[in-house]
Amino acid sequence: MLFAFICDTYFQKKVSSVLVNGDIPNHKMVTITANEFLESGKLPEGISGVIAERATWQKNFSLFRYFGLLPLLEQHALAFVANAQDMEFKGRGAMKNKEFIIPNSINAEEASTQLSRLLELPPPAFTHPKSKAIA
Numbered sequence: 001m002l003f004a005f006i007c008d009t010y011f012q013k014k015v016s017s018v019l020v021n022g023d024i025p026n027h028k029m030v031t032i033t034a035n036e037f038l039e040s041g042k043l044p045e046g047i048s049g050v051i052a053e054r055a056t057w058q059k060n061f062s063l064f065r066y067f068g069l070l071p072l073l074e075q076h077a078l079a080f081v082a083n084a085q086d087m088e089f090k091g092r093g094a095m096k097n098k099e100f101i102i103p104n105s106i107n108a109e110e111a112s113t114q115l116s117r118l119l120e121l122p123p124p125a126f127t128h129p130k131s132k133a134i135a
Contacts, residue, residue, distance in 0.1 A: 001119060004043050005031045007053035007081070008060075015053055015081055018108045025112045034060040038067060049077035049118050051102065054087060061090035077118045 005019055012020045012031075022029030030044050034056050037043070043050065050073050057080060064070050070091070079100040080089060092099060100121060102114050 001026070001048040001115065002028045002030065002044070002046050003049045003051055003115060004047045004076075005029050005051045005053075005081075006034060006037060006056055007031060008033050008035075008056045011053050011055045014055075015104055016106050016111070018106060018111050019051070019081060019102075024108050024115065027112055027115045034063070037069065038063055041067065041069065043072055043076075047076060049079065049115070051079045051081060054080055054082040054089070058090050065091065077121055079114075079118050 005022075007015060007020065018024060019029060020031055022031070029051075030047070032044070038060070052073075064073065077100070079102055080087070081102050081104055083104055084101075087099075087101065089099060100118055102111070106114065
């Protein structure tokens with residue numbers, strides 16, 4: 001299965017190299033930065049799920065919402081890479097304690113298991129209102 005991993009270059013050093021390099025059995029990971037996602041306005045073809053690094057998500061959530069990219073992310077299974085289970089994520093308040101969180105220090109075998117579990121979950125029925133641009 002193919003996953004899109006949204007992680008800015010600056011934060012990649014804080015995440016397991018397994019996720020950044022995509023060395024996961026039975027799964028393939030395509031890493032894109034938030035800027036690449038914002039510029040293209042689309043995700044890679046054929047992805048099964050989206051994984052976002054916590055700091056990248058926090059930093060770019062408002063831009064994703066403003067440019068109408070959140071529905072693209074949320075039509076797939078969505079998970080976050082973070083240090084702790086009880087994180088607060090921008091725009092995810094209604095999903096608190098229901099988020100699928102993958103630990104930063106995950107190894108290849110655990111990552112394969114977690115990604116398989118992620119695919120079994122339905123995408124969250126959670127939508128964000130589009131922000132209104134001031135004319």
